[in-house]
Amino acid sequence: xxxSVDTNRCSGHARCRAVAPEVYELDELGYNVTPQQTVPxxxxxxxxxxxxxxxxxxxxxxxx
Amino acid sequence: MDWDVLAxxxxxxxxxxxxxxxxxCPVAWTPRNGGHWVVSGYEQVAEAFRGWEQxxxxxxxxxxxxxxxxxAQIPRLVPEEMDPPEWHPVRRxxxxxxxxxxxxxxxxxxxxxxxxxxxxxxxxxxxxxxTEFAFPVPAAVALEWxxxxxxxxxxxxxxxxxxxxxxxxxxxxxxxxKAFLTVMGRVRDEIAARTVRPRDDGMTSxxxxxxxxxxxxxxxxxxxxxxxxxxxVDTTSALASAALLHLHRQPDDRARLLEDxxxxxxxxxxxxxxxxxxxxxxxxxxxxxxxxxxxxRAGDRVLLxxxxxxxxxxxxxxxxxxxxxxxxxxxxxxxxxxxRCPGSHxxxxxxxxxxxxxxxxxxxxxxxxxxxxxxxxxxxxxGWAKLPAVFPPRPRGS
Numbered sequence: 434x435x436x437s438v439d440t441n442r443c444s445g446h447a448r449c450r451a452v453a454p455e456v457y458e459l460d461e462l463g464y465n466v467t468p469q470q471t472v473p474x475x476x477x478x479x480x481x482x483x484x485x486x487x488x489x490x491x492x493x494x495x496x497x
Numbered sequence: 498m499d500w501d502v503l504a505x506x507x508x509x510x511x512x513x514x515x516x517x518x519x520x521x522c523p524v525a526w527t528p529r530n531g532g533h534w535v536v537s538g539y540e541q542v543a544e545a546f547r548g549w550e551q552x553x554x555x556x557x558x559x560x561x562x563x564x565x566x567x568x569a570q571i572p573r574l575v576p577e578e579m580d581p582p583e584w585h586p587v588r589r590x591x592x593x594x595x596x597x598x599x600x601x602x603x604x605x606x607x608x609x610x611x612x613x614x615x616x617x618x619x620x621x622x623x624x625x626x627x628t629e630f631a632f633p634v635p636a637a638v639a640l641e642w643x644x645x646x647x648x649x650x651x652x653x654x655x656x657x658x659x660x661x662x663x664x665x666x667x668x669x670x671x672x673x674x675k676a677f678l679t680v681m682g683r684v685r686d687e688i689a690a691r692t693v694r695p696r697d698d699g700m701t702s703x704x705x706x707x708x709x710x711x712x713x714x715x716x717x718x719x720x721x722x723x724x725x726x727x728x729x730v731d732t733t734s735a736l737a738s739a740a741l742l743h744l745h746r747q748p749d750d751r752a753r754l755l756e757d758x759x760x761x762x763x764x765x766x767x768x769x770x771x772x773x774x775x776x777x778x779x780x781x782x783x784x785x786x787x788x789x790x791x792x793x794r795a796g797d798r799v800l801l802x803x804x805x806x807x808x809x810x811x812x813x814x815x816x817x818x819x820x821x822x823x824x825x826x827x828x829x830x831x832x833x834x835x836x837r838c839p840g841s842h843x844x845x846x847x848x849x850x851x852x853x854x855x856x857x858x859x860x861x862x863x864x865x866x867x868x869x870x871x872x873x874x875x876x877x878x879x880g881w882a883k884l885p886a887v888f889p890p891r892p893r894g895s
Binding site: 444450459462486 | 543589762826829834839
């Protein structure tokens with residue numbers, strides 16, 4: 434499973450991290466600057482919730 | 498459609514007007530207030546906020562606010578009334594000052610001031626929740642961090658609160674312009690003092706910031722301080738007021754929060770969705786476009802409604818119901834796109850500390866319904882002027 438973030442769309446709401454801090458890291462200003470990451474084992478549900486929380490809908494989850 | 502969006506209404510009347518418009522015409526024109534578009538649907542509001550190139554925030558008339566209707570003669574809000582590229586380096590300064598980590602460092606101060614304000618009321622069994630709690634706590638947190646002496650706090654917070662809390666034509670409203678000048682005068686004096694002697698505070702930190710490798714100018718530093726106060730003080734108060742009134746009117750929601758304080762996080766997002774303090778923002782169309790099926794012309798003014806977006810049934814199931822653990826909750830209370838409120842992290846922290854403290858100290862508060870006074874106008878910032886509460890008296894420190 435992979436997380437893709439449209440980093441241009443990210444406006445720094447920080448909801449992904451609020452909901453799933455184990456998965457989502459932000460830069461010092463509170464923006465998600467990680468365009469691609471692999472979902473760590475056991476954190477699939479947290480990853481999905483973090484993506485769903487984004488008001489910009491900047492995060493997509495891909496099952497591989 | 499002939500709607501004067503600036504007319505005085507109650508909150509319920511304003512919400513009803515948005516509901517009626519949104520269900521028939523999510524993008525519509527009104528000839529009132531100089532003529533402007535009104536965007537009430539969630540998808541359209543989000544798209545317009547994200548489309549800064551089509552929907553500009555920059556000033557067209559230097560004397561008048563671009564991001565509200567009603568031609569408010571206030572100093573330019575920075576970086577809010579800027580477009581890229583000018584916006585970018587100025588935004589970085591404010592984003593750094595109000596970053597998640599910087600905001601988290603203020604959590605203990607939010608708790609301190611919430612506790613301090615409640616202490617005073619415990620023995621009397623009465624607390625006017627606006628003037629004694631919701632209003633002074635966010636002001637104390639922001640103004641203390643910025644570095645203003647406490648003797649300034651009441652004057653400054655009133656300068657932002659009074660024009661909203663009192664009707665047009667009232668003497669309080671008339672004093673508003675003068676009050677802003679007094680605030681700017683204090684900002685100028687305190688910034689000037691720090692150019693000579695830096696201190697360990699927010700104003701010094703702003704003054705020592707860089708804009709594209711150059712030291713920030715004193716004018717920009719002053720403007721950023723004004724923006725920080727204006728953006729975060731009365732808005733956070735309004736959210737706290739809304740929540741406390743809601744928890745009075747909906748005892749089941751209060752009971753759930755008292756039982757399980759971990760629900761405060763998701764409850765906060767519901768308060769933001771249903772009672773956004775900043776209810777609308779204005780934009781200016783930059784070039785002829787078709788948007789929401791409407792032909793917009795360069796120079797047209799557009800009013801976006803975060804509050805209407807938050808109650809759009811196309812975006813939220815059972816939208817008028819407060820669902821304490823609603824998820825997802827992609828409300829637009831802090832806007833969207835590049836101008837997303839930079840104070841959103843601090844706002845959530847201050848609000849949750851305020852609610853948590855109050856629910857610990859006076860879980861049994863009751864608001865005196867007959868004495869509730871709303872702001873007279875719900876067009877732009879929505880809030881309350883008075884929320885008198887009563888509770889069984891208890892020792893000061895309990």
